[in-house]
Amino acid sequence: MPLPPDFLAALANLLPPADLLTEASDCWTYGYDNSKRHAPPEAVAFPREHDQIVSLVCLCNEFHIPITPRGRGTGTTGATVPTHGGLVLSLERMDKILRVDPDNRLLVAQPGATNLAVQQAAAAHGFFWPPDPTSAAVCTIGGNLAYNSAGPRAVKYGTPRENTLGLRAVTGDGRSIRTGVMTTKGVVGYDLTRLIIGSEGTLAIITEAVLKLTPKPAAKRTLQAVYADLDSAARAIAAIMAQPVVPCALEFIDGSAIEMIRSHSRAELPQGAGALLMIEVDGPPTSLEEAVGEIMRAAKVSGCLSVKIATTQAEVEALWATRKALSPALRTIAPKKINEDVVVPVSRIPALIEGLQALGRRHEITIVNFGHAGNGNIHVNLLIDPDDPRQAAAAEHCLQEVFELVLRLEGTLSGEHGVGLVKRDYVALEIDAATLTLMRGIKHQFDPLGLLNADKALPPAAIT
Amino acid sequence: MPLPPDFLAALANLLPPADLLTEASDCWTYGYDNSKRHAPPEAVAFPREHDQIVSLVCLCNEFHIPITPRGRGTGTTGATVPTHGGLVLSLERMDKILRVDPDNRLLVAQPGATNLAVQQAAAAHGFFWPPDPTSAAVCTIGGNLAYNSAGPRAVKYGTPRENTLGLRAVTGDGRSIRTGVMTTKGVVGYDLTRLIIGSEGTLAIITEAVLKLTPKPAAKRTLQAVYADLDSAARAIAAIMAQPVVPCALEFIDGSAIEMIRSHSRAELPQGAGALLMIEVDGPPTSLEEAVGEIMRAAKVSGCLSVKIATTQAEVEALWATRKALSPALRTIAPKKINEDVVVPVSRIPALIEGLQALGRRHEITIVNFGHAGNGNIHVNLLIDPDDPRQAAAAEHCLQEVFELVLRLEGTLSGEHGVGLVKRDYVALEIDAATLTLMRGIKHQFDPLGLLNADKALPPAAIT
Numbered sequence: 001m002p003l004p005p006d007f008l009a010a011l012a013n014l015l016p017p018a019d020l021l022t023e024a025s026d027c028w029t030y031g032y033d034n035s036k037r038h039a040p041p042e043a044v045a046f047p048r049e050h051d052q053i054v055s056l057v058c059l060c061n062e063f064h065i066p067i068t069p070r071g072r073g074t075g076t077t078g079a080t081v082p083t084h085g086g087l088v089l090s091l092e093r094m095d096k097i098l099r100v101d102p103d104n105r106l107l108v109a110q111p112g113a114t115n116l117a118v119q120q121a122a123a124a125h126g127f128f129w130p131p132d133p134t135s136a137a138v139c140t141i142g143g144n145l146a147y148n149s150a151g152p153r154a155v156k157y158g159t160p161r162e163n164t165l166g167l168r169a170v171t172g173d174g175r176s177i178r179t180g181v182m183t184t185k186g187v188v189g190y191d192l193t194r195l196i197i198g199s200e201g202t203l204a205i206i207t208e209a210v211l212k213l214t215p216k217p218a219a220k221r222t223l224q225a226v227y228a229d230l231d232s233a234a235r236a237i238a239a240i241m242a243q244p245v246v247p248c249a250l251e252f253i254d255g256s257a258i259e260m261i262r263s264h265s266r267a268e269l270p271q272g273a274g275a276l277l278m279i280e281v282d283g284p285p286t287s288l289e290e291a292v293g294e295i296m297r298a299a300k301v302s303g304c305l306s307v308k309i310a311t312t313q314a315e316v317e318a319l320w321a322t323r324k325a326l327s328p329a330l331r332t333i334a335p336k337k338i339n340e341d342v343v344v345p346v347s348r349i350p351a352l353i354e355g356l357q358a359l360g361r362r363h364e365i366t367i368v369n370f371g372h373a374g375n376g377n378i379h380v381n382l383l384i385d386p387d388d389p390r391q392a393a394a395a396e397h398c399l400q401e402v403f404e405l406v407l408r409l410e411g412t413l414s415g416e417h418g419v420g421l422v423k424r425d426y427v428a429l430e431i432d433a434a435t436l437t438l439m440r441g442i443k444h445q446f447d448p449l450g451l452l453n454a455d456k457a458l459p460p461a462a463i464t
Numbered sequence: 465m466p467l468p469p470d471f472l473a474a475l476a477n478l479l480p481p482a483d484l485l486t487e488a489s490d491c492w493t494y495g496y497d498n499s500k501r502h503a504p505p506e507a508v509a510f511p512r513e514h515d516q517i518v519s520l521v522c523l524c525n526e527f528h529i530p531i532t533p534r535g536r537g538t539g540t541t542g543a544t545v546p547t548h549g550g551l552v553l554s555l556e557r558m559d560k561i562l563r564v565d566p567d568n569r570l571l572v573a574q575p576g577a578t579n580l581a582v583q584q585a586a587a588a589h590g591f592f593w594p595p596d597p598t599s600a601a602v603c604t605i606g607g608n609l610a611y612n613s614a615g616p617r618a619v620k621y622g623t624p625r626e627n628t629l630g631l632r633a634v635t636g637d638g639r640s641i642r643t644g645v646m647t648t649k650g651v652v653g654y655d656l657t658r659l660i661i662g663s664e665g666t667l668a669i670i671t672e673a674v675l676k677l678t679p680k681p682a683a684k685r686t687l688q689a690v691y692a693d694l695d696s697a698a699r700a701i702a703a704i705m706a707q708p709v710v711p712c713a714l715e716f717i718d719g720s721a722i723e724m725i726r727s728h729s730r731a732e733l734p735q736g737a738g739a740l741l742m743i744e745v746d747g748p749p750t751s752l753e754e755a756v757g758e759i760m761r762a763a764k765v766s767g768c769l770s771v772k773i774a775t776t777q778a779e780v781e782a783l784w785a786t787r788k789a790l791s792p793a794l795r796t797i798a799p800k801k802i803n804e805d806v807v808v809p810v811s812r813i814p815a816l817i818e819g820l821q822a823l824g825r826r827h828e829i830t831i832v833n834f835g836h837a838g839n840g841n842i843h844v845n846l847l848i849d850p851d852d853p854r855q856a857a858a859a860e861h862c863l864q865e866v867f868e869l870v871l872r873l874e875g876t877l878s879g880e881h882g883v884g885l886v887k888r889d890y891v892a893l894e895i896d897a898a899t900l901t902l903m904r905g906i907k908h909q910f911d912p913l914g915l916l917n918a919d920k921a922l923p924p925a926a927i928t
Contacts, residue, residue, distance in 0.1 A: 101811075103809075103810065103811035104809040104811050105705065126708065147651060148651045148655075154648070154649060158626070159649060161655065171898075175898040175901075177899040177902060178899060179899065181875075182875070183841075183875060184618070185614060185623060185807050185839045185840075185880060186807060186878070187611060187612045187878050187879065187880060187882045187883070188876055188877050188882075188883055188895065189895045190907075190921075191658045191663075192902065192903070194658035197655065199655075215709075215710070216708070241568075244680070244681075246679070283751065284754055286751040286754045287748040289750075290748055290750045343647040343650060344647065345567075345647055347568050348568075375647065376647050410646040410647075412645045412647055412652055415651065416649060418651045419651070419652055427652055430652050430653075431642075434635075434640060434641050435643065438639070438910065439653055444909075445905035445906055
């Protein structure tokens with residue numbers, strides 16, 4: 001639906017021409033994210049400051065124009081695909097780091113600053129911000145907060161919810177709000193900071209974030225443990241997480257994934273490997289040997305074929321090469337694979353993996369698993385061609401059963417990718433109707449006209 | 465206002481006589497909390513399970529009866545004082561620990577379980593739950609969550625918001641909800657867990673909590689550092705928090721407090737002490753010496769008179785004796801003192817302390833400061849007799865200026881005590897009108913009739 005001329009005229013008054021796209025061909029790319037779904041917006045705005053966003057959102061409310069906020073589109077769930085058309089608010093030009101305050105262990109950034117830029121600014125003072133998605137070099141802080149994106153380090157250092165102190169934001173109806181504090185404690189008012197984090201841009205547009213910094217550990221050691229089969233690796237994960245030393249990464253790769261790496265890269269892997277763990281331990285150098293010892297003791301369950309410790313940077317890189325070869329290999333084999341990021345309690349990983357193998361056999365689908373095992377966050381990849389109707393139908397049944405399995409094991413449907421469009425229809429499997437109604441009521445408080453990233457994150461309400 | 469006979473009859477149908485109080489004299493004590501404010505409820509119910517709470521809340525909604533949920537009444541802000549009368553829901557008999565799951569580092573408890581009972585159940589498996597209010601022996605998990613109560617360990621391990629995975633709860637209109645997950649990651653739906661934590665029982669009644677456990681550190685060292693004046697202690701706090709080793713406690717006591725301890729206890733303190741820090745460092749034994757060394761280097765700013773390290777348990781206890789002598793001494797001197805728990809960014813502590821001294825001089829009020837310095841959470845005690853009208857008026861002016869000072873320093877009005885009744889009228893100094901309106905809108909979603917702990921935590925809305 002074309003935008004009303006009055007709206008377009010008002011839009012042109014709010015932004016200089018260089019910060020606005022209205023030609024269909026220019027707007028096209030802003031209809032994608034990394035889910036590869038697409039819907040074209042009618043206009044794309046590149047605001048540079050908070051007050052511009054207030055004006056833009058108020059204007060959209062006046063004309064009932066859908067708004068889709070967006071970072072760099074690295075999300076995998078279609079959450080930034082403007083399914084209703086309207087205006088995309090691309091925050092990539094609001095990319096300033098406004099303040100680095102090492103004495104108070106905080107950093108204030110605009111939403112368009114990349115995760116990498118934040119890490120570099122923090123590192124200059126000996127700090128880091130724990131969330132580390134694979135796309136850190138390009139993905140934005142605003143996106144990280146919108147999806148509560150994490151990465152390997154979450155097992156020790158938590159997700160954005162544990163590493164953000166406060167926000168400045170604009171609600172769906174154009175009100176400016178400030179949430180949280182500039183301190184590590186604060187109990188005045190309701191916690192809107194965490195409510196907005198992970199809400200996938202459906203409640204408010206983040207315009208500034210106060211990030212909590214953590215001192216960089218003085219030293220780190222990298223280990224690779226190889227197992228004869230999945231079951232022994234799963235038991236090792238549970239054993240590692242049941243003892244006091246918390247690794248700063250505990251990544252898991254299953255046998256199918258290892259085979260894939262072996263045939264698509266030069267990474268060296270022992271024959272007969274059924275599963276592999278990449279483990280990192282950080283801390284003060286004096287206690288690192290002992291910590292590594294504890295981890296190794298826990299890792300050496302029966303079925304453990306080898307544990308290697310990297311002693312040089314080159315060895316560290318060689319060990320990680322295996323993990324890094326995985327995504328390109330998967331993309332080569334199944335460019336349209338379905339990638340889910342379910343989570344189960346750590347002790348249920350063996351049951352999850354066993355269940356997934358059974359489902360793969362029953363539905364005749366190759367399932368490849370890897371992921372952040374220390375959090376129980378397993379990336380389940382269904383290697384299918386969705387353009388083949390038989391495979392697509394089998395995958396749909398299989399996926400439903402994967403989710404049912406995960407929930408039976410007290411897990412959750414997503415650990416870091418979020419819901420967006422692609423998991424929306426499964427949310428009601430996990431969250432009961434009363435709780436969903438409450439969430440929709442909260443959404444309505446932030447965004448009475450339902451213009452802000454409509455129909456994402458929550459399933460549509462049943463007609464009553 | 466007496467309760468309607470039909471309501472009382474229905475109440476008696478929901479609970480056995482032993483779990484219900486309706487005599488005014490029996491109900492009287494349930495009108496207090498540790499703020500020493502009082503308002504008597506008309507009835508007190510002691511539910512034992514979730515479904516009873518659903519029925520009770522639905523009944524209250526039917527008859528428009530105010531509901532005040534309550535743990536053990538150790539809060540200091542009047543948040544559990546039933547100012548509108550009605551029904552007090554005392555959760556003390558829902559005190560079961562439902563599950564301890566060391567493999568998944570979690571514990572499930574009912575709200576009436578004490579903090580101590582949780583710690584003991586966790587300790588049996590080598591774990592602890594980080595929040596450690598001074599009242600841990602008697603205060604309940606439900607209360608800890610309702611107020612996001614913390615304690616000294618928060619500086620390293622965080623508050624309940626960082627240490628809770630999920631909740632089961634009953635909303636103000638009697639709906640059963642489940643929030644969060646059983647895992648350390650989860651991004652499906654909005655984060656209602658943290659929204660309810662710290663909402664002071666105004667949104668929902670927590671009936672079950674999934675607590676995240678942390679492995680007990682293998683070793684701990686206790687230090688006491690003494691300073692010639694406040695300013696040097698404040699600089700030491702900032703220096704300690706600016707280096708990588710995070711202490712697990714960093715407690716601060718100012719000169720007036722030291723004098724008080726000296727005259728009311730046998731704790732040994734050097735002459736001329738203007739301020740004192742109690743510091744604890746935990747971790748693996750192998751790195752503890754080095755960590756203590758780093759902390760000592762940071763603590764030894766100019767003006768540091770001595771740093772003592774305890775080497776035996778007796779010495780640890782002797783060092784803590786100073787800190788522990790403080791509260792009894794304060795109670796002796798000023799039984800009705802005003803105790804605020806403001807927070808400022810750590811680097812602003814010197815400016816806060818200097819400002820507080822100036823305010824004390826100007827208003828002729830003795831102000832004694834101590835608290836959790838690593839979080840910038842300072843307990844500011846105004847030693848006045850509120851029954852003396854002149855002192856009461858001076859304290860009111862002084863308090864307003866204390867809060868204005870704190871907010872100028874980018875701080876917050878409360879770090880762990882919360883708002884309740886006593887800070888309600890100051891909240892609008894910190895939170896802007898748009899954000900408060902949003903919070904009230906959220907409250908309305910959980911509790912449409914406004915029966916649940918009405919008029920607590922948020923200031924009443926201006927008549928519009």
